Amino acid sequence: MSVTTTPALVSEALTREAGTRLVEGWTALWNGDVALAEQILAPGFRLHFADDFDGTGSAYSFGQEELTAFISANSLALTGLTFAAESAPMVDSERGEMACRWTESHADGDGEVAVKSGIDMFAVTDGRISAVWSLTGNRRFAA
Numbered sequence: 001m002s003v004t005t006t007p008a009l010v011s012e013a014l015t016r017e018a019g020t021r022l023v024e025g026w027t028a029l030w031n032g033d034v035a036l037a038e039q040i041l042a043p044g045f046r047l048h049f050a051d052d053f054d055g056t057g058s059a060y061s062f063g064q065e066e067l068t069a070f071i072s073a074n075s076l077a078l079t080g081l082t083f084a085a086e087s088a089p090m091v092d093s094e095r096g097e098m099a100c101r102w103t104e105s106h107a108d109g110d111g112e113v114a115v116k117s118g119i120d121m122f123a124v125t126d127g128r129i130s131a132v133w134s135l136t137g138n139r140r141f142a143a
Contacts, residue, residue, distance in 0.1 A: 042128035078106040
C-alpha cells in the first residue's frame, strides 16, 4: 500500500476507497506529517490506547494536540521510526467505522530493527476520523 501525503477529504459515505484514503493520511500523520491532522481529524477527535506505555493507557485518550505532540516526540526519540498500514481497511459503511492492521519499526538499542504491530479501529464522521481505538502488540502479526 502506498502512502500519500495529501489525502482527499472524504465527504461521501464511507466506502473502502474513502477509508483507504483516510488510512493513508493516518499513516502519513504517524510518519511525521502532523500538518495532516487538521485535514483528516474531526473536531473533538479522540485516540484511545488499549495499552499502558509512557504516560498512556486504557483510561487515557489523546485529542488532536496531544496526538501531534506525541507523534513528534516519538519521531525524535526513536531512530528510523516508520509506520505502515498492512492492507486496505475493513470498512462498515452503514456504521461509519473501519479497522486496519499496521506495523511500526525502529532501531532498538542494539542497532537491530524492532517491529511491532497493532490494530486500529476508527469511527468516521463527515469524512474525517472522529475516534480511534488502538491496540499495540509487542511483535509482528504473522502473515
